Structure formats: structure tokens, C-alpha cells
Amino acid sequence: MSILKNRVAIITGASSGIGRATAMLFAAEGASVILNARGRQALEEVVDMIRREGGAAHAVVGDANLPETHAELVSEATTRFGRLDIAINNAGTVGPIKPLAEVTPQEWQDTLAGNLTSAFLGARHQIPAMLAGRAGAVVFVSSFVGTSVGLPGMAAYAAAKAGIMGLVKGITADYGSQNIRANVLLPGGTDTAMAGDQAQKDWAAGLHAMKRIARPEEIAQAALFLASPMSSFVAGSALYADGGNAAVK
Numbered sequence: 628m629s630i631l632k633n634r635v636a637i638i639t640g641a642s643s644g645i646g647r648a649t650a651m652l653f654a655a656e657g658a659s660v661i662l663n664a665r666g667r668q669a670l671e672e673v674v675d676m677i678r679r680e681g682g683a684a685h686a687v688v689g690d691a692n693l694p695e696t697h698a699e700l701v702s703e704a705t706t707r708f709g710r711l712d713i714a715i716n717n718a719g720t721v722g723p724i725k726p727l728a729e730v731t732p733q734e735w736q737d738t739l740a741g742n743l744t745s746a747f748l749g750a751r752h753q754i755p756a757m758l759a760g761r762a763g764a765v766v767f768v769s770s771f772v773g774t775s776v777g778l779p780g781m782a783a784y785a786a787a788k789a790g791i792m793g794l795v796k797g798i799t800a801d802y803g804s805q806n807i808r809a810n811v812l813l814p815g816g817t818d819t820a821m822a823g824d825q826a827q828k829d830w831a832a833g834l835h836a837m838k839r840i841a842r843p844e845e846i847a848q849a850a851l852f853l854a855s856p857m858s859s860f861v862a863g864s865a866l867y868a869d870g871g872n873a874a875v876k
Contacts, residue, residue: 630855632657635708637700639691639749640718642669644819645768648843649715649850654682656851659708661700663687663718683708691718691745697752704756711756713854716749717768719788727782735783742787746794754798754807762806765798766853767791768846769811774865775873776834792865799863808862810853815869816840836871 636653640646642664654660654677664670667688677684687703689696704711722738723730746767757763772778773785774792791811798809816831818840832839849868852858867873 629657630851630857631713634658634712635661635704635710636713636715636854637661637663637704637711637749637753638715638717639663639700639745640768641673642666645814645817645843645846645850646715646717647673648847649717650684651677652844652847652851653713653715653854654684655680656855658713659683661685661687661704661707663689663691663696663700665690691716691749692740694748694752697748700749701752701756710760711753712760712763714749714753714757714763714765715768715850715854716746716766718745719768720784721781722783722787724780726780730783738783739787739790742784743790743794746791750794750798750809754802757807758802758805763808764854764858765807765809766850767795767809767811768850769813769865771813771815771867771869771872774813775867775869776876795865796863803862808853808858810858810861810863811865812846812850812853813865813867813869813873814841814846814849815867815872817846818842834872835869836875839870841868841870 636658638650641650641662650660650662670686674684674686687700720741723734769791770788773789795809795811846868
């Protein structure tokens with residue numbers, strides 16, 4: 628398939644989990660991808676796998692909490708591939724796992740920075756490049772935590788992830804008329820390093836109507852829908868890819 632043929636995509640948090648699966652899928656679908664993560668070795672391994680399969684990929688190592696990282700990502704996209712069509716703002720952090728009154732102000736700020744501010748910084752740099760091309764799809768990976776449920780010890784994470792939904796609505800109000808589509812993807816529990824050990828994964832599976840957690844590749848398919856022409860009239864929306872989690876609460 629080649630639904631993303633001739634498209635150029637930025638994907639943050641691309642060295643593992645959902646970001647890695649999304650990078651592999653988008654490249655297989657014809658996109659040229661600029662990939663970001665903080666760990667060089669793991670990120671370059673993803674780039675090498677894509678290139679071995681005949682795809683076009685480039686790594687930008689850096690912290691998604693910093694504006695200069697996003698500036699470099701956009702610069703590499705437009706310099707190497709001539710444009711920017713898609714951005715998957717996937718980088719995030721769980722933050723402290725403790726009751727809210729035990730969260731320090733610094734932990735709170737760090738959690739918001741790693742999830743919500745990083746998303747803002749990405750969009751702030753990506754949207755001008757998309758406007759130059761007269762179209763673009765910006766996808767933010769949030770979570771069912773904070774949007775359909777609260778979980779003990781995760782108030783900071785929930786607040787940050789819920790904030791992304793407001794960001795998407797604001798971007799849509801500002802730029803929807805200029806063919807910039809912003810949407811948020813809300814995964815359920817997913818089999819990544821952030822999911823914890825097997826006992827934690829089994830517990831999370833019980834929250835879902837389907838009684839299992841997702842494979843990263845399943846969430847990547849949902850990201851593909853939001854990034855591709857298949858969702859050409861979808862803007863300012865939230866897509867639950869959560870195995871029925873939100874439906875059975």
C-alpha cells in the first residue's frame with residue numbers, strides 16, 4: 628500500500644512503542660519520515676530498519692521538551708524532503724506515580740512539560756511549515772487516562788493528557804479554515820515499556836471491554852487513519868483506540 632506516498636512526516640518518541648510502530652507503518656505506506664527521540668542508538672536502529680526496507684528516514688536526536696528540537700525536526704523535513712505534511716506528536720512521560728498531595732511542584736511542571744508543553748512546541752513549529760504547503764495533519768497522542776478515567780497516583784499525567792484535547796480544539800479554531808487538521812488519538816493500555824510488568828498489564832487488560840491491551844501496531848493503524856486522506860473531513864476530534872475502555876465505565 629502507499630496511502631502516504633510523497634508525504635513527509637515528523638514522529639516524536641519514535642524509538643520504541645507506539646512511536647516506533649507508527650514510524651515503521653508510515654514508511655511502509657510511502658512516507659518519508661523524520662524521527663525523534665532522546666536515545667540515539669534505539670532511534671538509529673529504527674531508521675536503519677526503514678532504510679533496509681527501501682524507505683526514507685532520518686533521525687534527529689533531542690529532547691521534545693525543547694523548542695530547538697522541534698525547530699531542527701521541521702528544518703530537516705523541509706531541507707531533506709522539501710515539505711512537511713504530517714506530524715505525530717507522540718513523545719511523553721508518565722511522571723510521578725503518587726497521590727496528588729505528594730506530587731512536588733517540580734514534578735508537576737516536569738510532567739506537564741513532557742506531555743503538554745512538548746505538544747505545544749511541536750505544533751508551534753510544525754504548523755507554519757504546513758501552512759506553506761497549504762495543508763497538514765497534526766496528530767497528538769494522548770491517553771484514556773485523564774480523558775475517560777482517572778487512575779490512582781496519576782493526576783499529573785491525567786491533567787497533562789487531558790490538556791491536549793483543549794490544544795487540539797484551539798488549533799482547529801485557529802487553522803481549520805487553512806486546511807490544517809489537528810486531532811487527538813486516545814490509546815488504551817498498550818504493550819509498551821510504559822505499561823509496566825506482566826501483572827500491571829494483566830490489571831490494565833481488565834479495564835477494557837475487549838479484556839486485553841493493544842499491540843503498538845494497532846495504535847499505529849489509528850494514527851495512520853488520522854494522518855491520511857482517509858480522515859480528510861476529521862478535524863478537532865478525539866479518536867479512542869482503547870478496546871472499549873471508555874464505553875464500559
